[in-house]
Amino acid sequence: MKSFYILDTTLRDGEQSAGVAFSRKQKIAIACKLDELGVDIIEAGIPAMGKEEKEVLQDINSLNLNAEILAWNRMKIEDIDQSLDCGLKNVHISAPASDIQLKYKLKKDRRWLLAELSKVINYAIKKGCTVSVGAEDASRADINFLIQLYKIAQAEGASRVRYADTIGALDPITTYNNIQNIRKEIDLEIDFHGHNDFGMATANALSAFKAGAKYISCTINGLGERAGNTALEEIVMALKCIEGCESDFKVRGLKEISKVIEDSSGRKISVNKPIVGEGVFSHESGIHVDGMLKNPATYEFLSPEELGRERKFVIGKFSGVSSILHKYKELGVSITEEEANKVLRGIKSYCNKVEGVTS
Numbered sequence: 001m002k003s004f005y006i007l008d009t010t011l012r013d014g015e016q017s018a019g020v021a022f023s024r025k026q027k028i029a030i031a032c033k034l035d036e037l038g039v040d041i042i043e044a045g046i047p048a049m050g051k052e053e054k055e056v057l058q059d060i061n062s063l064n065l066n067a068e069i070l071a072w073n074r075m076k077i078e079d080i081d082q083s084l085d086c087g088l089k090n091v092h093i094s095a096p097a098s099d100i101q102l103k104y105k106l107k108k109d110r111r112w113l114l115a116e117l118s119k120v121i122n123y124a125i126k127k128g129c130t131v132s133v134g135a136e137d138a139s140r141a142d143i144n145f146l147i148q149l150y151k152i153a154q155a156e157g158a159s160r161v162r163y164a165d166t167i168g169a170l171d172p173i174t175t176y177n178n179i180q181n182i183r184k185e186i187d188l189e190i191d192f193h194g195h196n197d198f199g200m201a202t203a204n205a206l207s208a209f210k211a212g213a214k215y216i217s218c219t220i221n222g223l224g225e226r227a228g229n230t231a232l233e234e235i236v237m238a239l240k241c242i243e244g245c246e247s248d249f250k251v252r253g254l255k256e257i258s259k260v261i262e263d264s265s266g267r268k269i270s271v272n273k274p275i276v277g278e279g280v281f282s283h284e285s286g287i288h289v290d291g292m293l294k295n296p297a298t299y300e301f302l303s304p305e306e307l308g309r310e311r312k313f314v315i316g317k318f319s320g321v322s323s324i325l326h327k328y329k330e331l332g333v334s335i336t337e338e339e340a341n342k343v344l345r346g347i348k349s350y351c352n353k354v355e356g357v358t359s
Contacts, residue, residue: 003245005215007191008034008232009043010261012072014223017265024056026264028063033257034220035065038249039232043070043092043217047082057086070132075117080124089129092162093120097135097146110145114152121156132191134162139170143178147185160189160215165204168197168227172207179211191215194230196222201230202274206238220261221269221276233258233275241302252308275302281311286320289313293322317351319344 011030015022022030027045034042044060045053061069071088073079075095083091095117102108108116117133124131133153135146150161163179170178179190192208192215194201205216216239222231233254239245258276262269271279281304283289291298296311304311313323324340324347335343 002040002247003214004209004239004247005040006038006232006236006249007041007043007070007215007217008039008219009072009193009217009229010034010219010223010232012043012045013193013217013225013229014219014261014265015045016225017223017228017267018225020223020265020267022264024052024059027056028059030220030257030260030264031060031063031065031067031069033253033260035063035067036250037253037257038247039067041068041070041215043072046072047086047088048074048076048079054082054086057088061087075113075120077120077123080120080127080129084127084129089127091124091129092132092134093117093124094134094136094162094164095149096137097141097149098137099142100140101137114149117149118152118156121153121158125157131156131158132160132162133158134164134191134193136164137166138163139165139174139178140167143181147182150182150186150188154186154188158188160191161186162191162193162215162217163208163213164193164217165195165201166193168195168201170194170204171198171200172203175204176207176211179208179213183212189214191217192230193217195224196227196229196231199227201228202234202238205230205235206242209239209243221258221265221267221273223261223265223267231274237275237302237307251306254307255309275307281309282314283311284314284316284323285318286323289326290320290322293326315347317348319347 011027031042045057047054047057068090070090070092071083072092073083075093096102096105121131135149138146153161190213192205192213194204216235218230218232218235220232222228236249240247255276271277288299315327321337321340324343328335
């Protein structure tokens, strides 16, 4: 058994970002890149969206990738039929679990939901499907009702359940406690699906893993509705570097696929975006650079080499003498410390006069 499993939903929840739409060619290329990385499950789309979506799903499914291809479905028998029509028997069934979703979206009660869920799972299982069941808005659902929902999924033959923090309302401690409580009550594997409305999606996903959720739903660059989802690159590296999880994930491909998603979605990432941002291995502070020239571990917990990246020392207002000496050495020029100090004074004077960014 692997210590964690990555379920990428860039092609489903990621594409649901307002104003984002991938072409058929882009979706196929992205699926191939995700597979090369070592993603375990690709949630590739929603068959019920129509003919074009189904054709893309058929194309992706026909690639015979190493990753499992998962189709997302509403809690409707007709959605299951649409998935089957694509040749997909690995299906996810999403069930609104919070009272606010039941009351205002479906205008139904808990009893109806449980009966309907049982019926749809049973139908999918009889059709030969492998079923995962997602509790939408689980973070606002009554925990006892949620456990009841999951127990029905287990009894009907589902192989995995999803805990979805649909509106990003969780914090890491609450996440840990909720997943731990659910873990005690059911035998199925748990998939955590986080949103980033308060900037805690990665932290929540890490807490969920520590509490027993081995499957993490995520997207490249954290692409997704509103503030996005748990970022694949962040949670994978956190699990590897902070938790010490063993993985054969091809982390050197993270920067490349990040750029593919950036270009395909039109959503530009920030310079300081963790793991894949252009500036995350750039250093200017004189104290930092001096320490790193002696040992990079003084100011880097995550090494750029592991990701196939390079560190960069930037000359600017906060540079020190060590930075100047190092930069001249790179240029093949030898200068004294006194000369370096003179250069540094000139740089600081320039930076104090110029507005904006200097380097």
